[in-house]
Amino acid sequence: MTYFAFLDICVRVAVKDPPDARSRRDQALTACCMAAAAESDPLLPPARRAAALMDCLAVLRAAHPPERAAQIGMGEFRRGLRGPLGGLLPPASETADRFDALELFDADGLVRDAVQDLCREHLVPHVALQRHWSWARVRAEQEERRLYEILRRLSPEEYRLARALLGKHTAGPVRRLRRAWDRLWMRFDFFEAISDWPWCQLDGWWYPCPQCHWPMRVAQHAATVDVRCEAHAARGVHYRRTPGPAGAGPPELVSTGKKATSVQGLPASTEHLALVRPVWRYGVLPTLMELDLRDELRDLPHVRVEMWPGELRPDEYDLHITVAVPGRRIQNFRVDAKAWESVVALGNALMEREPPPYPLTIVLPDHQDHERHYLAARLRGRRITVTTLSRLVRRVKKACGVSR
Structure with a gap:
């Protein structure tokens, strides 16, 4: 960087x-x-x-x-x-x-x-x-905003397809990406060549995160080289380069985290692309959180999970959870997952919107659990509940009578 x-x-x-x-x-x-x-x-x-x-x-x-x-x-x-x-x-x-x-x-x-x-x-x-920095005219494109504008113009079917692709096809050989994105490829010009990203290269190779498939960061610490996913290192996705002379193929990585499954190095060439960082941060990571919620909840009794309701604007909510236990009041959770680094900026952005006409649940990553109270206080009076992924899973399980 x-x-x-x-x-x-x-x-x-x-x-x-x-x-x-x-x-x-x-x-x-x-x-x-x-x-x-x-x-x-x-x-x-x-x-x-x-x-x-x-x-x-x-x-x-x-x-x-x-x-x-x-x-x-x-x-x-x-x-x-x-x-x-x-x-x-x-x-x-x-x-x-x-x-x-x-x-x-x-x-x-x-x-x-x-x-x-x-x-x-x-x-x-x-x-x-403008009075201080001579580069005030530098281009500052807001890729996440542009992504939302494109998503808004898609049909419900295309929108659901695009969100699913954001969760699975974030980086890789250009031929494979073109094949996966198919008819949406020309409408999503958010990919860049990994050869232009030196921060993720190790001797000319890059390593995809086993969870989000985006390039992991390479960090040199004295005599050691660490490779980690910026978003999932806290979950245990981090590695270390094995000692020894460089060979003909990609350097071998050894796991140093509990979720660091085996990964294969890929050539950091112009033929390998990855989504730009803003789309990864604000598009891919929330999508993965929503997919995790779906996988945790869809087999529970009396629970219905609807992903990405296509009739809605994509920035309203992307997961609708219904708990309908016979003899009890039906509970609805309209969920919008957020993966912002700054909950302060997230709170400011949410305050700039019109208050939702329905109760909305904002879900943060588990590692931001200690910040949910700040965001909840910031949004008080706007019919918004703030929780984390694990907390919401426990709440839904309790609502449908599943203890664990």
């Missing part, structure tokens, strides 16, 4: 009113993320790195009142990037978010995988940056 890659995801070309407290906090967060990317990019020339840090510092200072801005020097800025960000961010204007404790670098000194998603989810308006 390079510093220049952040230029495509950090700036929204839009004119807005002068930033409020929330926007200033987003502005500071984005400046810190971009500075961290510049600090960690080995391909960035020292002079360009220094210029980028000066630009980011100027944007960070602009997010603070003048008296505080004058106190933030380059030394404090660079030190602050290596620890919790609370010392660099302006105060939150509403319910406390998690960003004061957020750390952009991991224990090995590498920028965390999720920093890209934080930048994408907390985009800074163009008007807030």
